[in-house]
């Protein structure tokens with residue numbers, strides 16, 4: 001049997017962040033992943049923002065930060081383009097290469113002291129106790145062999161619908177209405193207007209979601225769509241229709257296809273228990289509007305790792321001690337996930353006419369010095385109904 005203070009299950013961005021920070025806090029850490037190659041296959045459009053990297057204390061590395069992004073373009077159902085570029089948005093970001101990024105994050109965890117075990121599948125989890133207190137025994141299949149890992153704290157970072165959390169009686173199932181079905185091609189031969197702006201295409205054609213073109217340098221881009229999992233047709237049909245209808249993609253050819261579910265229903269019922277923490281997609285640490293979960297998940301991982309290390313030092317692995325994780329996560333994110341969930345409901349209530357009118361109204365405005373009141377005045381010009389909806393939303397968010 002292998003013994004450790006902290007066992008992290010899943011070497012995605014959240015699990016690597018948890019491992020790194022638990023190790024930096026002085027805990028003995030093992031990070032396992034069932035895959036033989038961390039980061040592959042990717043299930044991601046690969047967009048991240050600068051202030052997220054700053055929260056995490058990570059410097060962008062040209063090995064994985066492959067395209068600088070200076071803003072975005074919102075494209076209305078009638079294809080009117082609203083540019084939110086560097087002249088109006090202070091926020092910048094990157095399109096990353098997840099296959100390299102995820103591996104680099106795991107390497108950072110290893111450099112901090114974590115032991116990494118790839119091709120190691122956690123199969124079952126059992127509670128136990130000895131003179132030093134409670135622990136878990138996790139049965140794993142490691143390169144064809146069954147091994148046992150004993151850990152005082154287990155951090156589940158095993159992706160959407162965490163099986164590990166479920167095995168401990170925590171409801172990690174995502175309601176079908178809250179699971180977006182994502183599909184994407186990485187394409188070459190894409191004719192983007194600007195390679196440093198992401199494109200977000202809105203409208204009923206995306207059935208409860210949106211389509212995107214995220215440039216990756218040269219003539220390469222991730223072109224994808226996320227639709228409601230309740231859709232009648234498979235997501236790939238929606239994506240192919242979008243590509244056929246969008247002239248900048250008329251010569252684009254796919255070199256890779258990525259599929260995955262994106263849980264946008266908000267945090268699961270409980271993200272901590274005795275000897276146990278959950279982070280990343282497994283915990284629902286995903287932006288309910290964009291489906292982005294790299295930064296929010298890593299922030300969860302970082303916080304979980306820090307709290308786990310403190311608990312190990314204090315030899316207190318109780319639910320009461322580990323609650324600090326949930327409190328700190330809420331503080332770090334300023335309760336953003338529940339607020340964004342409400343905003344998502346509002347966006348879902350907008351039809352194509354509403355979206356067209358909103359985009360038309362904002363095109364050409366100089367919004368650099370606009371405050372919320374000015375924005376509401378624009379909505380009021382479109383319709384009092386929309387102004388009322390957005391006023392309610394702003395009250396909740398700000």
Ligand SMILES: Cc1cc2nc3c(=O)[nH]c(=O)nc-3n(C[C@H](O)[C@H](O)[C@H](O)COP(=O)(O)OP(=O)(O)OC[C@H]3O[C@@H](n4cnc5c(N)ncnc54)[C@H](O)[C@@H]3O)c2cc1C
Nearest residue numbers: 010012013014034045046047122159182260280281293294
């Ligand atoms: C189509 C699509 C596009 C997206 N685009 C973006 C985007 O542009 N920006 C963004 O921020 N987010 C995006 N996301 C979301 C983002 O990909 C996820 O939020 C992110 O990967 C979550 O990281 P994680 O570490 O929680 O989980 P994951 O990256 O899913 O990692 C979980 C790991 O756990 C391992 N694992 C699972 N079970 C076990 C087990 N029993 N034993 C051992 N290992 C196990 C898996 O092999 C995996 O490596 C997108 C998602 C989809 C589906």
